[in-house]
Amino acid sequence: MVAVAIALATVAPPLGAQSGPDPTRALAIIVNRANPVERLSSADLRRAFLLQRQRWPDGRKVTVVLREEGQAERTEALALICGMGEAEYARYVRQEIFRGNVNPPRTVRSAENMRLFVFNAPGAIGYVHADEIDSTVRVVRVDGRLPGDVGYPLVVGRPSRARRGDWLFPRVFGLQRPGAERP
Amino acid sequence: MRAVLSLALAGAAVLLAVPPAEAQGAPADGTDDSPHPLAHLDAGGDGAPRLLVQGFGDVEWMSVDAPGTPSTFRLGQLVCFVSSRLTDDVSALAEVVVELDPGGNFMTDVERLLLTYSPGDYLSLRVGRYHTGIGYYNTAFHHGTYFETIAGRPAVFAFEDEGGPLPVHEVGLSASGRLQVPGMRLEYTTEVGNGQRWNASAGYITPTLVDSNGTKAVNVGLAIEPDAVPGLRLGASSYRDRVDDAGRAPVATRYDAAFLAYRHEAFEARAEMVWLHHRREGDRAFANQGFYIEAARRFGAVRPYVRYERLRLAPDTPLVGRLLSVSGPTLGVRYDPMGPVAVKAQYEHLGDGVPSAVNRFRLQLAFAF
Numbered sequence: 001m002v003a004v005a006i007a008l009a010t011v012a013p014p015l016g017a018q019s020g021p022d023p024t025r026a027l028a029i030i031v032n033r034a035n036p037v038e039r040l041s042s043a044d045l046r047r048a049f050l051l052q053r054q055r056w057p058d059g060r061k062v063t064v065v066l067r068e069e070g071q072a073e074r075t076e077a078l079a080l081i082c083g084m085g086e087a088e089y090a091r092y093v094r095q096e097i098f099r100g101n102v103n104p105p106r107t108v109r110s111a112e113n114m115r116l117f118v119f120n121a122p123g124a125i126g127y128v129h130a131d132e133i134d135s136t137v138r139v140v141r142v143d144g145r146l147p148g149d150v151g152y153p154l155v156v157g158r159p160s161r162a163r164r165g166d167w168l169f170p171r172v173f174g175l176q177r178p179g180a181e182r183p
Numbered sequence: 184m185r186a187v188l189s190l191a192l193a194g195a196a197v198l199l200a201v202p203p204a205e206a207q208g209a210p211a212d213g214t215d216d217s218p219h220p221l222a223h224l225d226a227g228g229d230g231a232p233r234l235l236v237q238g239f240g241d242v243e244w245m246s247v248d249a250p251g252t253p254s255t256f257r258l259g260q261l262v263c264f265v266s267s268r269l270t271d272d273v274s275a276l277a278e279v280v281v282e283l284d285p286g287g288n289f290m291t292d293v294e295r296l297l298l299t300y301s302p303g304d305y306l307s308l309r310v311g312r313y314h315t316g317i318g319y320y321n322t323a324f325h326h327g328t329y330f331e332t333i334a335g336r337p338a339v340f341a342f343e344d345e346g347g348p349l350p351v352h353e354v355g356l357s358a359s360g361r362l363q364v365p366g367m368r369l370e371y372t373t374e375v376g377n378g379q380r381w382n383a384s385a386g387y388i389t390p391t392l393v394d395s396n397g398t399k400a401v402n403v404g405l406a407i408e409p410d411a412v413p414g415l416r417l418g419a420s421s422y423r424d425r426v427d428d429a430g431r432a433p434v435a436t437r438y439d440a441a442f443l444a445y446r447h448e449a450f451e452a453r454a455e456m457v458w459l460h461h462r463r464e465g466d467r468a469f470a471n472q473g474f475y476i477e478a479a480r481r482f483g484a485v486r487p488y489v490r491y492e493r494l495r496l497a498p499d500t501p502l503v504g505r506l507l508s509v510s511g512p513t514l515g516v517r518y519d520p521m522g523p524v525a526v527k528a529q530y531e532h533l534g535d536g537v538p539s540a541v542n543r544f545r546l547q548l549a550f551a552f
Contacts, residue, residue: 047368102268102276
């Protein structure tokens with residue numbers, strides 16, 4: 001019995017680790033502490049980062065903050081939130097500006113600058129890795145979950161919800177793709 | 184033309200003369216959304232003042248297998264675009280296009296000039312010259328060909344001076360907004376404008392800068408974006424006007440459109456149908472249709488695409504019966520080698536409106552700067 005327990009402990013990770021994502025690899029969505037928004041759906045989050053949502057419920061302008069072009073954190077966020085690569089997102093933002101949108105995303109160089117920007121701008125929304133959160137900003141629940149919760153949708157290295165098929169199949173057709181993770 | 188050019192220059196001067204909010208020293212103390220003091224150090228440049236200037240251009244090479252039609256290079260449109268956020272709620276934009284007419288002379292047009300007041304997502308009021316909200320294509324794509332996946336607009340949405348049957352531009356007032364309802368987002372559009380008139384000398388309809396008949400053109404549109412399918416947009420619109428026709432009885436027009444557009448990750452697709460109704464006073468009604476369906480799939484920097492379109496206009500239809508009907512497929516590939524530069528190579532098979540079906544090859548270089 002002892003030998004089996006030792007073997008299981010050695011081979012298999014703890015059950016908790018199996019059921020929840022590594023919180024340090026999750027992207028936390030952060031807003032200013034004065035922002036009344038506490039939760040967003042994945043669809044709302046996507047619309048905000050695609051500049052389709054211009055205002056928060058309190059009337060403040062939504063200001064999207066991204067890491068600099070070429071940084072891994074930016075690539076991760078664009079893929080997880082928008083389902084886009086860098087070139088496609090750049091083209092999309094140009095097109096939005098051309099359509100009359102006058103509030104393009106801002107860029108910052110580091111997680112520290114991201115937190116500082118969000119701290120100073122009440123309408124800002126950005127992201128950091130879960131282990132980079134501090135008390136100067138507030139973390140928003142995405143689809144009702146926080147980083148570290150089971151089913152949190154923004155985990156680095158995991159395909160976006162749309163790519164996994166969680167959107168189209170269960171919600172529209174009541175089906176689940178083989179191998180797709182149920183949220 | 185001189186008046187249009189003057190208007191363009193005046194508009195640009197006004198826009199350039201108004202310093203952006205940040206340049207006026209907006210506080211960075213957390214009371215507004217001004218960029219963080221460190222933002223100006225960022226190489227990305229997004230923290231720069233919000234006077235946004237963009238340019239677009241395109242050059243084509245075209246070969247047609249019709250007898251007597253040589254292959255040719257063609258200079259496309261030079262688009263100068265300026266927009267500025269004047270206050271939190273007010274913004275302005277101007278789009279000025281310079282292009283060659285068939286006679287080789289440069290023409291300058293103010294394609295859009297808009298002042299927008301937007302107190303929230305639920306309302307954007309615009310006044311000036313805008314692209315009408317008929318269907319999807321005309322609101323999604325303006326004059327920068329770089330943004331269009333395929334070289335050339337669908338025939339039914341061609342610009343007025345390129346033989347298009349629809350009022351693509353309008354001078355007037357527009358109200359639109361987005362509302363979140365359970366399970367989806369709803370977007371509405373209402374527009375009231377001067378409408379169109381038939382330009383007999385040029386042979387196409389043209390937006391009236393000053394209303395000629397007192398009847399205002401009205402357009403209403405509704406679109407939904409279901410939360411369950413990101414990137415999907417469905418909608419419909421209806422446009423009505425009464426168009427003067429150079430000494431003949433005026434023509435009542437109605438353009439109804441329905442569309443489906445999907446753009447997500449590497450895949451994009453659009454399908455749109457437009458019903459064109461014309462009735463000259465005291466005469467019978469005519470109903471024509473135009474549609475297109477197109478799709479593209481990205482593989483890295485390469486994006487193969489396909490379009491099929493059809494625009495059938497009965498020759499005795501008032502106004503637009505004089506325009507060409509078009510139908511046929513387009514097959515091509517778009518390559519984005521670097522930054523905002525795109526190369527599109529495509530084959531088109533054109534039937535219907537020409538004496539016999541022709542095949543055309545187009546190579547387009549489109550870029551933004």
